[in-house]
Structure formats: structure tokens, C-alpha cells
Amino acid sequence: MCLTMVETVPPTPAGDSGPTREHLLEAAGTVFAEVGFRAATVRAICQQAGANVAAVNYHFGDKEALYAAVLKESCRVALEKFPPDAGLPPEAPAENRLRAFVQAFLQRIFSGGPSARHGQLMAREMIEPTAALDGIVREEIRPMSVRLSEIIRALLGPSANEETVRRCSMSVVSQILFYHHCRPVVNRLFPEVTFTPEEIDRLADHITRFSLAALHHFSAENDTERRDNPNFASQGDHD
Amino acid sequence: MCLTMVETVPPTPAGDSGPTREHLLEAAGTVFAEVGFRAATVRAICQQAGANVAAVNYHFGDKEALYAAVLKESCRVALEKFPPDAGLPPEAPAENRLRAFVQAFLQRIFSGGPSARHGQLMAREMIEPTAALDGIVREEIRPMSVRLSEIIRALLGPSANEETVRRCSMSVVSQILFYHHCRPVVNRLFPEVTFTPEEIDRLADHITRFSLAALHHFSAENDTERRDNPNFASQGDHD
Amino acid sequence: MCLTMVETVPPTPAGDSGPTREHLLEAAGTVFAEVGFRAATVRAICQQAGANVAAVNYHFGDKEALYAAVLKESCRVALEKFPPDAGLPPEAPAENRLRAFVQAFLQRIFSGGPSARHGQLMAREMIEPTAALDGIVREEIRPMSVRLSEIIRALLGPSANEETVRRCSMSVVSQILFYHHCRPVVNRLFPEVTFTPEEIDRLADHITRFSLAALHHFSAENDTERRDNPNFASQGDHD
């Protein structure tokens, strides 16, 4: 049963319309990262932002739209602070670029501040994806993925097929993300592991060496097989 | 939200006290895995269990205690179904044991049924750990970790130090969990990736080969360095 | 954007499940009649019913369902108290049945108590129909309409066509409802008009005599024209 009603377009002012909007984004970023979308209350966010309860509705329409805005902004900042090329030119040796990629990724995830919040938000998106994830994959994750694939391709050699490149990319990324996603377990299993900057560096070193070793092996194996048998397709590379 | 378990012992009947309790556990497992602790409602669980709204409070004290019970039970079933040794005797070649470990882990996570549910619950625990996590790490995860470490140690050779073993273990496990934790992103980045049993097998093959390549390289490097310099400690292994 | 969620069927216990439900229906009837659906607040209703704010949700699902229940109940009572035949057998003279119909209708509308409330609710439905109106028309209004049509048909004679019957029915009903629908204006135009039982009787007398005069004239006219010209169709009766 629906009583007659006029459609009222929500106001939702765009762009910066004062400091309150910024405060809300900031506070919401913190709260959403801390307790997740559902557990976060509009009241708590507004209080932390020093704004009225109705402020969220006025500036963003509703809680969900605020969340989307937070995620988008968080994504923008992360991309700006840690560009996919990790600051290295495409001409640099692939080994160096891989090392830079791994190190930058780890720092992004473990350094404090807004980018760490981004990591939390993303982890929550993995568990309970929202509509905002599509945009983030498109604008943030895919470019990173492409960049990494180029590095991996360079390391595997021109004869590597796409599936191998893709799988190796994921093997690299997985090692980076693991410490973030499974931090509670890692902390309990190995309390001696801390995430100090020095430890992060050593971690980056391990991941890079582990991955390079595997990739060089794949590359050599590929070349050898290639030389021995032009029609060769290694196990696991067929589709 | 405060998930620290409050002890409300008195009226909670222990053990099997009727089918309702079982139904509640079963239903709660499903619901908690699907939507998480917070989003799950006692009403929905009771309805799915064919029980009264007050049943949860009667049998478990409150929603939180029910969640703890679900996690504990889920863990018990998972351990029973997938023992840490993955069904291979300790005398089997380390390469085989690694392959079996990887394959069993992937199947456990991606096959349907209660163990997949357990995976979901664990993933949520990673984001928002509850007091129940300690027990799970102690009784389920650490044994698995120990088992994997033994395999890795066998592959790296006796001269490998503990830190290297630990890091390599995590490099292996991370590759397995990645597809589970980041499934939403993987699906969006590579829609062609499916998780059919065949694909799972190919994935297990890739992870095993990637890891073995790296581990063999580490092992050889270790031996070489060892031969050349008895006091050698590779970069990242000191500390 | 819609986060995953389990469908929870609202409880909505049916039938009498205690005195609270009755109290709510009673209070809601009063409040809805007084201020209308929109202006009525669940809080006010519950307070008047001596129940908790959540009681409406528990017993009826939501405010709208409560409204529907109120309307249905109100309709049931009205039908029970004032049956369409107004207590006269079908064999009674049509003039008498018309007079009884008019009188009963007026009493139903102007007498105090729950049936007066029903009049208010119906008047509001006219202005802003809800989904509940369909059911009311079907179960309450149409039977009354049919009964009145039979009386009118008897008065107009067998040669009257359906359209004339319909229009005359509405001419009769309109005079009854007018005093209710336009009461605020009537009160202001003619402050001397009161709605005491005696006045209601005189009113019923006027409406009956006015209508009978018109109907007898129509009937006679019809017969005359019929006698003079077998193919006659009076002005306004053609379609």
C-alpha cells in the first residue's frame, strides 16, 4: 500500500560546500574503517565530525552514499600517494621495479594515516562487497594489476602466456596482502613479528626474493622447453 | 560493539540437550557465515531453525555466546574433516606433502558445505577478531602451521633458519588464501577465472610449482653460501 | 547499493493474541479517524493503547498494516451494526425500504461511537485512497449499492434502464453523505443545523420525500412515454 507522494530529489550538494562536509568524510573514514559499514552509526560519525545528525543526510543523502564517498575519496588519496608505478620509470630493470612495487604496496598497507584506513576499508569490502567496489577495481586496482603484469611479463620473458602471467601476479600480490588480511592470526602465531618499518623492509625483501626465484625458474624452464620443443606448453599453462 | 565474551553460565544447558540446540547451531552457522555477526538477527536464525525467538537466549545465553559456540563447532568439524597432515604420512616426499597440503587447503576453502562456511567465518574473524579466535588459532591453525613448517623445513634443508621457514610458510599459505579473501576482486579483474574443481586443481599445481621453485632456489642458495661461507646469513634472515 | 541481507518474515501474529492487540486497534481507530493516517503517530497510538512503541510492529508489522487492520475491523463492525437491508425484508414496500435505508445510513454516519469513526475513516479514504479501499468497496460498499439499486429499480418500474437506476441511486446516496462530507461548511453556513437524533430523523424524511418525488416522476414519465411511444428513450438515458 503506497499513499500518494511527490518525488523529492535529495539535495546532495556536490563538491566542497564547506568544512562540515570534509569533517564528515574524515570522521566517517575513521569510523567505517574501525567498525565497518553496518556497525558504524550516523550519530557517532556526526558527533566525531562535530556536526548535526542531519548533516549526513544533507551532504550525502544517506549513510550508504556517505560510505561510497568515503571509499572513493580514500581511493583517490591512496592512488595519489602511492602511484602504481611506485615512482620507477618503465625502463628500469624489472627486478628493481618488482622490488619497488612490493615495498610500496606494503608501506601503503602498513603505514599509519589515511592510507592504512584505506587498507581496512578494502579488507572489509572483500568480505562484504558493496556497489562501490566496482568503481574501485576499475580505477585503482586494475591499473595496479596491469602495472604488475607488465613487470611479471618482463621477468617471465616474451614466451610466457597470459595465464601464467596472471597467476604469478596473484602469487606476488597474495604474499603482500596476506600480512594485512591475516594480521590477527599472524600476531597470535608469531608474536615476535612486528610491523616496524625495518621489518616491513625485510618482509619486502623476502617476498621479492621468493617471487623472483620462482619467476626466474619459470622463465628458464620456459626457455629450455621452448628450445627443446617449440610446441611445448608447460603443465598448468594449458587452458 | 564489544565481542569480548561475557561469562553467563548458569542457565546454559551443556552438551546435547535436544534437537533445538542442534538446529540453532546449524542455522546460526549458515546465517553468521552469510551476513556476519552483526547483520545476523536472532529472529532470522531462530526462524531458520524452526525455533522460538527466545530459544537462543535460553540455550546459549545470548547472541554472542551462540556465535562463540558456532565458531567452536565449525572449527571442530573442519579439523575432523581436514586433518592437518592432509592424509599423507610424514615419510612421504616433502614435495608430495606440499602438493597435498596446498590441494587439500584449497578444496577445503572452495568446496561447499560446512567447511566453506568455516572459511567464511574465519575470514570475518580476520576483519573483526573475537575472543574465540585465540582458541581457534591454538587448536586448529597452529597445528596446521607446524605441519606446513615441517614440510618447508624439509624442502629448505636443515641449514635453514626458523625465520626463513616461517616466512616461506606464509608465502605458501598466502597464495592459497588469496583467492578466498580477495574473491570479489579476482572475479571483477578476471571474470574468466572460475572455481571449478578442475580449476582448483590447476591452481594448486601453480601454487605448488611456484613455491617449490622458490624453495629449491632458497635451498640451493643456502647450501652454496653455506659451502662458501659457514657464517653466512642471507639478507633478511638475520635479526 | 544493497548489502547482503537475509529476508526476515515479520512475525505478525494473527487473530487475538492478547488484550494489547485489541487496545492497539481501538486506539488506532480513534487516532486515525481524528488526524488521518499520515498525521497519526505510532507513538501516540501506542501511548493511548498503553503499549510499547514496538507493539505496533510486533502485532501488525508496520503502521500501514495497522491502518489496514483498523479499516477492516471498522468495516466489519459497521456492517454488523447496520446491515445493508436496514432490517427490512425484501418484500416490504420499496418506499418503506428506501426510508429505512436513508435513515439507517444517516444514523450510522452521525451516531457516536465506533461507527462514526468509520465514517471519518471512509471520508479520509475518499480524499486519499489507500490500497485498503478496494477491499472495503468490495465487501461493504458494493453490497449496499446493490441493495439500494434494487429499491430504486422497484420504484422506477421495470422499464427503467440500468444507467438511470445507477444515477438515481447516486442522487439518493449523495444527499445522505453530503451532511457528513461537508459538515464544516454546513455548520458555518447554517449554524442552526444540529445533528440531534430528532434532526437526523427530519433530515431522513426530507431526503426520502425529495427522492421519492423525483423517482415517482421519473417512473410516471417513463410509463407515459412508454405508452405513447414504444421506442422511447428519455433524454439522459441514452448512452
Added chain:
Amino acid sequence: MCLTMVETVPPTPAGDSGPTREHLLEAAGTVFAEVGFRAATVRAICQQAGANVAAVNYHFGDKEALYAAVLKESCRVALEKFPPDAGLPPEAPAENRLRAFVQAFLQRIFSGGPSARHGQLMAREMIEPTAALDGIVREEIRPMSVRLSEIIRALLGPSANEETVRRCSMSVVSQILFYHHCRPVVNRLFPEVTFTPEEIDRLADHITRFSLAALHHFSAENDTERRDNPNFASQGDHD
């Protein structure tokens, strides 16, 4: 809800103070007619008027004062477009004047445009009268009522007492308003009834003929009784 008009005079600019005020009146008229005072939101009105949210408060003081202004303006337009004499001179035959009155009234109510809107607003005033109703009755309805009474008096003859005139007037008006007030029910009971201009004409014809028949009968009866018994007072006319 308290609709008694509070006088908040000071900042309200009088008369034409720019196009915004006109736009607001226009938009508010539409919205109030469509959804009623309560359901109408200041935002929706301002949006439709292309004005700022604060415009209503600036130009009219508050929502209630805007409503009063709308009703007054609506009334002014209706009076201007449909004068009470319906365009016929007082010398015209009473039958013709009655027919013109009925026809004009029906058209006013059922034709689209501002006068139909006025009908809607008036219907809502019947259900929930505001302070504005007094003025409307005084300036718009009473003159119409007086005019109709003159016609009825002419038809009933000089011997008709005032009460009879009044009751017959209402019997006539009620038939006109019925189709408007009870449109939702009429539509459901008789879906074949449309309100095309042709149908409106046939309706006007029916109402006129029905009423004239009754009035002529009353007139004749009156004369007869008068002739037979100088002290006669028909049933229902005493008091």
C-alpha cells in the same frame, strides 16, 4: 497538528514582490492539492517553484501561512472564473438558472486547471478544516448558496418556508459534489463511468431533471396543502 493561523506579519512582503512569490503560490497550489497540507514538503514546493528552501519562510513566514495564501488565491481565481450567477441574468427562468448552476458547478469541479485544484483543496478542507475555511465560506460559498436559494425559492413558490429551501438547496448541491468527493468509490463501483465533457453534460442533465421533478412536486404539494388548509405545515417543516 495545529492549523490555527498564527500571525507572523513582519517580514512578509505584501502583494507582488517578484516572480518567486508567484511561482511559490503556483507550485504550492499544485502540491497541496495533490498530496495535502501535511504530506506536502516545503522542499518539494520550492523545488517545483525553482526557488530556495528558505523561500517559503522568507515570503510567507511558514508553511501554514503559505497554505493560507494558496487557499485565498485559489478562491479568488475560482470566484473570478465562475461567478455565482453562472452567467445568467436573474430574470431568466428558474429552471434554466438551475440547469446553468448545476452545469457550471460540475464543470468547475471536473475540468482541469486551477479550478479543479481549488476543488481538491476544498475537499481536503472538509476533512481537516483550517482557519482559512471561514473566509472562504463567507466570500465564496455563502454567495453561491444565496444564489442557489433564490433559484430554489423561485421554483418552490413564495409559500415555501426557509427550511425547505435550505434543505432542497443542499439536496441539489449534494448531488453535484458527490461525484467529486466520492470519486474513488464511484470509479471502483462503476468503472464505466468516465468524466468526459459529454458525460458531465449528461450528469448535469440528470441532476437537474431529478431535482426539478422533486422541486415541482414539493411546490405542487405545498400549493395543494396551502389551498386545503391555511395552517398547514408539511412534515419536517415545523420546528
Added chain:
DNA sequence: TATGAATGAGCTTTCATTCAT
């Protein structure tokens, strides 16, 4: 003269929990 931002009161609804039976 007019506005965009901001507010506070109050709305419906949800939900874990309790209690008498």
C-alpha cells in the same frame, strides 16, 4: 532580496532481550 548550510525535534522501524506461563 535571497540563499546555501546547518539544525533539532521527531518520525518509523529494528532488534536483542526479558518475563510470565
Added chain:
DNA sequence: CATGAATGAAAGCTCATTCAT
């Protein structure tokens, strides 16, 4: 052992209104 009824706290959201500019 188990339940249906009932509750209180709190959630998201709406809206007329105000205020500095």
C-alpha cells in the same frame, strides 16, 4: 523445557525552520 508477548534502547532518516552572508 520452551514459548508467545512485550519491552526499551537505539538506529536511519525526514522536515520545517533558522542563520550568516
